[in-house]
Amino acid sequence: AQTVTQSQPEMSVQEAETVTLSCTYDTSESNYYLFWYKQPPSRQMILVIRQEAYKQQNATENRFSVNFQKAAKSFSLKISDSQLGDTAMYFCAFMKPIYGGSQGNLIFGKGTKLSVKP
Amino acid sequence: GAVVSQHPSWVICKSGTSVKIECRSLDFQATTMFWYRQFPKQSLMLMATSNEGSKATYEQGVEKDKFLINHASLTLSTLTVTSAHPEDSSFYICSADWDTEAFFGQGTRLTVV
Numbered sequence: 001a002q003t004v005t006q007s008q009p010e011m012s013v014q015e016a017e018t019v020t021l022s023c024t025y026d027t028s029e030s031n032y033y034l035f036w037y038k039q040p041p042s043r044q045m046i047l048v049i050r051q052e053a054y055k056q057q058n059a060t061e062n063r064f065s066v067n068f069q070k071a072a073k074s075f076s077l078k079i080s081d082s083q084l085g086d087t088a089m090y091f092c093a094f095m096k097p098i099y100g101g102s103q104g105n106l107i108f109g110k111g112t113k114l115s116v117k118p
Numbered sequence: 119g120a121v122v123s124q125h126p127s128w129v130i131c132k133s134g135t136s137v138k139i140e141c142r143s144l145d146f147q148a149t150t151m152f153w154y155r156q157f158p159k160q161s162l163m164l165m166a167t168s169n170e171g172s173k174a175t176y177e178q179g180v181e182k183d184k185f186l187i188n189h190a191s192l193t194l195s196t197l198t199v200t201s202a203h204p205e206d207s208s209f210y211i212c213s214a215d216w217d218t219e220a221f222f223g224q225g226t227r228l229t230v231v
Contacts, residue, residue, distance in 0.1 A: 043209060045222035091161060097218070105152050106213070106220060108161045
């Protein structure tokens with residue numbers, strides 16, 4: 001069974017600074033997807049970034065980037081130029097496609113509560 | 119992007135009654151939807167996989183007779199919490215995938231009193 005581990009329950013960062021959230025996972029699969037989701041106080045799940053395991057290049061989305069180390073099964077999220085609106089719970093998630101590239105269920109880590117301080 | 123709408127956003131019910139939560143894909147068809155449960159300050163845990171036109175697949179430890187799932191059309195899945203008890207109070211979230219990305223409903227906060 002796949003597992004996802006986020007070892008940092010809480011983190012804080014000053015506005016405009018950079019912060020890195022850690023995530024490790026365990027799987028015997030070779031084809032899978034990794035995600036970072038943001039859950040603000042509204043509790044709406046928002047996709048931050050995704051990474052396909054077969055792609056060696058690290059995904060980036062504006063101020064968000066990942067450091068994907070497949071051999072080490074590590075998938076950290078870097079947030080640059082942190083903004084107050086980045087304050088939220090961040091969940092790392094693993095997904096194995098079930099068929100035809102369709103989405104399987106997501107397996108989530110326990111989350112990291114990020115606070116951006118002015 | 120695709121939109122998943124979940125209703126109601128919050129509900130309070132008396133112990134012993136049943137509550138139905140709807141999850142709709144508004145602009146795409148979803149043969150599979152997922153139902154998650156999230157306790158306060160905890161992560162999302164998969165409860166069941168809802169399959170259009172067939173029985174749902176429940177995760178280990180989830181009572182299928184208590185959490186009834188119906189996926190009667192390609193745009194609607196419902197979760198009915200039967201004979202609700204205070205320990206069923208939680209945040210329930212559905213998701214559906216489109217173009218290999220998961221889209222989540224807004225979630226339903228259920229409080230059983």
